[in-house]
Amino acid sequence: MNFNFPKFLKAFxxxxxxxxxxxxxxxxIVISIAYIPVNANAEPCTTDCIEVYLRSNGVHTDIVLPIxxxxxxxxxxxxxxxxxxxxxxxxxxSIGWGDKGFYLDAPTWGDLTFKTAFNALFYLSSSAMHVTYxxxxxxxxxxxxxxxxxxxxxxxxxxVESSFQLTELKGYIQIPNVSxxxxxxxxEANGRYSLFYTCNSWTNNCLKAGDRKACLWTLFDKGIxxxxx
Numbered sequence: 001m002n003f004n005f006p007k008f009l010k011a012f013x014x015x016x017x018x019x020x021x022x023x024x025x026x027x028x029i030v031i032s033i034a035y036i037p038v039n040a041n042a043e044p045c046t047t048d049c050i051e052v053y054l055r056s057n058g059v060h061t062d063i064v065l066p067i068x069x070x071x072x073x074x075x076x077x078x079x080x081x082x083x084x085x086x087x088x089x090x091x092x093x094s095i096g097w098g099d100k101g102f103y104l105d106a107p108t109w110g111d112l113t114f115k116t117a118f119n120a121l122f123y124l125s126s127s128a129m130h131v132t133y134x135x136x137x138x139x140x141x142x143x144x145x146x147x148x149x150x151x152x153x154x155x156x157x158x159x160v161e162s163s164f165q166l167t168e169l170k171g172y173i174q175i176p177n178v179s180x181x182x183x184x185x186x187x188e189a190n191g192r193y194s195l196f197y198t199c200n201s202w203t204n205n206c207l208k209a210g211d212r213k214a215c216l217w218t219l220f221d222k223g224i225x226x227x228x229x
């Protein structure tokens with residue numbers, strides 16, 4: 001049987017074209033859906049509000065919560081003494097969810113490898129919670145303050161709590177000897193990262209759980225921050 005190279009080449013280019021069209025369509029859907037709002041008419045809190053923040057490092061987004069108030073004391077499960085600096089008396093805890101390999105091996109886009117990306121996107125890795133402690137935050141392009149009611153705050157707390165893996169004694173499971181800096185730590189998490197559910201999807205769902213403005217669906221941080229311009 002003779003090999004028909006022109007026919008093979010034609011079929012190959014047709015396959016590549018289909019793949020390219022599929023990628024373009026996927027990108028268009030991802031971008032457009034991220035700008036469709038959910039809870040767009042959410043009533044802003046005006047009295048007895050709790051201050052939370054949205055924070056991004058350009059890759060991962062976090063929800064930033066008061067480390068302790070009358071509704072929730074995070075220090076009972078998240079101990080800042082278990083960081084490199086070992087400091088206490090912080091005012092805020094910044095919490096994010098994501099793929100463990102992505103978090104630990106690719107803190108920036110420049111650190112990302114094909115293996116890490118492949119495992120993350122195709123459900124082949126486990127997840128982690130990243131916890132960072134702050135005394136204060138400054139609003140900017142990648143940090144937005146939101147005032148929410150106590151009722152909505154507790155909904156967010158419940159969502160965040162459900163993302164941590166628990167020991168038999170209901171404690172959180174810290175991943176040892178891993179951090180980005182002096183005041184952060186990683187913990188084992190529930191759920192799996194994928195092509196359709198990223199760290200930013202988690203943050204977006206956290207906002208939805210608290211009946212706050214959010215995207216219909218997003219993989220990236222820009223759609224979330226667009227809702228809070």
